[in-house]
Amino acid sequence: MAYRTVLIEENQVMLERLSSVIKNTPGFDLSARYRNAGDALGQMQAFKPELILLDIDNERNGALLPDLKKSYPHTAIVGMSRKWDSEAQSRLMRSGAGGFMIKPFTGEELRETIQNLGNSAAAHHSEVVAFFSPKGKSGKTTLISNLGAALARKTGESVAIIDGDLQFGDMSVFFNLTPQSTIVEAVRDISFLSPVTLKSYFVSVNDHLSILCGAAKPDLAETVTIEGMTSLIKMARSIFRYVLLDLSSGFSDVSCTACELSDKTVLMAMVNGGYEVEHMKRALEIFRSWDDYKERVCPVFTRVSPCTEEEKAVFSKALGFPVAHILPNEYLAVSSAADNGRLLIDQDPNNPFSLAVESMAEEIERER
Ligand SMILES: Nc1ncnc2c1ncn2[C@@H]1O[C@H](COP(=O)(O)OP(=O)(O)OP(=O)(O)O)[C@@H](O)[C@H]1O
Ligand SMILES: [Mg+2]
Numbered sequence: 433m434a435y436r437t438v439l440i441e442e443n444q445v446m447l448e449r450l451s452s453v454i455k456n457t458p459g460f461d462l463s464a465r466y467r468n469a470g471d472a473l474g475q476m477q478a479f480k481p482e483l484i485l486l487d488i489d490n491e492r493n494g495a496l497l498p499d500l501k502k503s504y505p506h507t508a509i510v511g512m513s514r515k516w517d518s519e520a521q522s523r524l525m526r527s528g529a530g531g532f533m534i535k536p537f538t539g540e541e542l543r544e545t546i547q548n549l550g551n552s553a554a555a556h557h558s559e560v561v562a563f564f565s566p567k568g569k570s571g572k573t574t575l576i577s578n579l580g581a582a583l584a585r586k587t588g589e590s591v592a593i594i595d596g597d598l599q600f601g602d603m604s605v606f607f608n609l610t611p612q613s614t615i616v617e618a619v620r621d622i623s624f625l626s627p628v629t630l631k632s633y634f635v636s637v638n639d640h641l642s643i644l645c646g647a648a649k650p651d652l653a654e655t656v657t658i659e660g661m662t663s664l665i666k667m668a669r670s671i672f673r674y675v676l677l678d679l680s681s682g683f684s685d686v687s688c689t690a691c692e693l694s695d696k697t698v699l700m701a702m703v704n705g706g707y708e709v710e711h712m713k714r715a716l717e718i719f720r721s722w723d724d725y726k727e728r729v730c731p732v733f734t735r736v737s738p739c740t741e742e743e744k745a746v747f748s749k750a751l752g753f754p755v756a757h758i759l760p761n762e763y764l765a766v767s768s769a770a771d772n773g774r775l776l777i778d779q780d781p782n783n784p785f786s787l788a789v790e791s792m793a794e795e796i797e798r799e800r
Contacts, residue, residue, distance in 0.1 A: 434461040435546065438481040440472050441465070441512070441535075442490050449536050450485070450512075457539035469496040473503060483546065484509045485533070488524060501528035508549050512537075516626045518666040532670075534626035544628050559796070560665060560675045562694035566715040568681040570702045571734035573597070574766050575759065575789065576678050577606040578777045582793035584640035589673035592634060594644045596661065596690055597680045598653035601646015608773030609635050611645040616652045618644060619660035627671045630664075642672070653680075658689045665693045674796070683718065691719075696728055698756070703735045709750045716753055730756035737761040739784065757792050760784045 437460050441447040447465060454462045463479040466472040469486060473496065476484075481504065488494045488511040500509060510531040511524040521532045530549040533541065563572045576593055584591040595603035595615060604611055618625075618633040625633075634642035647653055668675045677694065679687040691697045699715055701708040712731055719729045732755070733747055739760035748755045762776070762785040769776040777786040 434459050435483045436461050436463045436479055436481050437483045437485065438463055438472060438476050438479060439465040439485050440467070440469055440493060441485075441487045442467050442493075443487075446487075446535060453537065453539055453542065454485075457542055459543065460539075469493040469500060473499060477503075481507050483507065485512055486510065486529070487512055487535075488520065489513050494524070494527075497524070497527040497529060508546070510545060510549070515623070516667065518670065521627075521670055532627065534624075534629070537626075541626075541628050544631075548628070558669045558673055558675065559696070559799075560669055560677065560694040561696045561698060561796070562677040562679060562687075562691045563698045563700055564679050564687060564691055564715070565681045565700040566711040567701065567708070570681065570700045570708075571759070571766075572681075572700050573603060573606060573678055574770070574776075575698075575700065575732070575734065576676050577603060578775050578786070578789045579792055580641055580643075580674075580676050581637075581775050582777055582789050583674055583676075583796060584638065586790075586793050587673070587797050588640060590640055590642070590671070591674045591676070592642045592644065592668055592672040593676045593678065594664070594668060595646035595678050596656075596687070597646055597678050598656050598686065599647070599650040599680060601678065603643060603678055604635075604645040605773070606770055606775065607635075607637055607643055609637075609643060609645060611635050611643075614645045614647055615664070616647045616655055619656045619664055622660055622663045622667065625667065627667055630667050631671055644668075646678075656686060658685050661686050661690055662693060665690060683715075694728075696730055699729055699731045701731075701733055703733055703737070703761070708733070709747065712751055716751070729753075732757045732759070734759040735761045735763070739788070757788065759788045 437454055454460050464476050484507055486493055509529045510533055511529045512533050512535040531545045533545050563576055565572050580591050580593045595601035613633045634644045636642045677690050679690055701712045719725045736743055736758040739758055744755050744758045765783050766776050769779045
């Protein structure tokens with residue numbers, strides 16, 4: 433059965449263009465079209481619309497959305513705009529719309545938006561976790577790849593990993609992927625994208641886990657600007673329930689911005705000789721400028737041996753701040769899994785590292 437669709441669009445050229453897309457898309461019937469929501473409100477009842485596509489660039493239409501929702505409580509309403517904007521989208525969702533599309537759209541985009549109606553993460557709460565390390569080789573990518581997979585499996589919700597390690601991102605290696613597009617293209621195109629179209633820049637590993645891979649060459653890193661990264665994170669938030677960000681090590685404008693935009697920042701260090709507590713202390717100092725740093729910053733040490741609660745307490749004391757998690761020294765297991773292009777939690781779910789990652793995923797799930 434086809435969706436009885438009502439199109440509300442002020443611009444005549446756009447109205448014709450969108451009408452033809454709807455008519456040519458299997459599964460959609462164009463029941464009626466109006467120039468504004470005021471006309472539609474009084475007249476479209478006879479068509480029993482199942483879907484309303486509403487031009488929200490016209491402010492009066494946006495203002496009438498609550499009335500539309502009241503008069504047609506069982507009809508899905510999708511807002512359409514020429515440009516995506518996170519504030520406009522959340523306003524729209526709060527007023528009762530089920531989705532958002534950039535116009536003009538293709539039949540494929542229309543179908544995908546309708547499929548995702550109501551699942552849009554913007555309709556509920558999404559969580560962005562940034563992973564930052566003062567020094568390189570801190571075990572970030574190993575943790576994020578395994579944690580992302582564990583979280584996706586455990587929650588059954590949509591999880592994204594964004595490889596924002598701009599020069600030497602290697603998330604694709606951990607998942608054995610050869611991406612068609614990366615963070616570089618996503619940021620380049622972001623001002624023309626909508627949540628539906630951005631999704632196609634991610635590689636889907638399974639039904640619940642998607643990866644936006646890192647730049648193919650280090651010199652492309654500088655094309656990822658603060659503004660681009662900001663828009664990317666905001667839009668990704670509106671698509672996925674969880675977004676995990678792998679960042680370049682050390683402080684840079686882009687990685688600091690990404691941490692600022694995140695709900696949680698995992699501060700990561702690998703135990704290797706003893707200086708890591710000092711590095712972590714200095715990094716923590718920078719984050720202390722956030723009013724809510726105590727809730728938002730989570731120190732994690734990896735390669736800890738013995739990996740016990742007592743050892744965790746020792747690290748917390750040395751740091752002068754509670755350590756959120758510790759992960760065991762499992763060099764052979766993690767590196768052999770990575771060499772095989774597999775994740776340790778899949779290859780050996782009972783390995784102590786896998787179990788520690790599972791418990792981290794459980795905690796993130798519990799915090800919902
Ligand atoms: N818990 C662990 N125990 C032992 N070795 C580990 C552990 N986690 C990661 N490693 C090893 O440490 C090295 C660095 O890991 P990884 O690439 O995850 O770190 P990273 O912080 O992402 O590094 P980069 O700075 O290159 O991005 C790898 O060889 C990995 O196998
Ligand atoms: Mg890495």
